[in-house]
Amino acid sequence: xxxxxxxxxxxxxxxxxxxxxxxxxxxxxxxxxxxxxxxxxxxxxxxxxxxxxxxxxxxxxxxx
Numbered sequence: 001x002x003x004x005x006x007x008x009x010x011x012x013x014x015x016x017x018x019x020x021x022x023x024x025x026x027x028x029x030x031x032x033x034x035x036x037x038x039x040x041x042x043x044x045x046x047x048x049x050x051x052x053x054x055x056x057x058x059x060x061x062x063x064x
Contacts, residue, residue, distance in 0.1 A: 007052065
């Protein structure tokens, strides 16, 4: 669970940075947030979490 929260915070910071840098508009940011909420409520949420966990594990193994 800590990994999920930290990734959510990371993506939130990245989205805030993109808004600040005017690389993405407020409308696009809102669509990105809504898409994330909608995606989390579908059947794709499980495989996406598994994929992210596998990527993080692979990075951790490379760094050690």
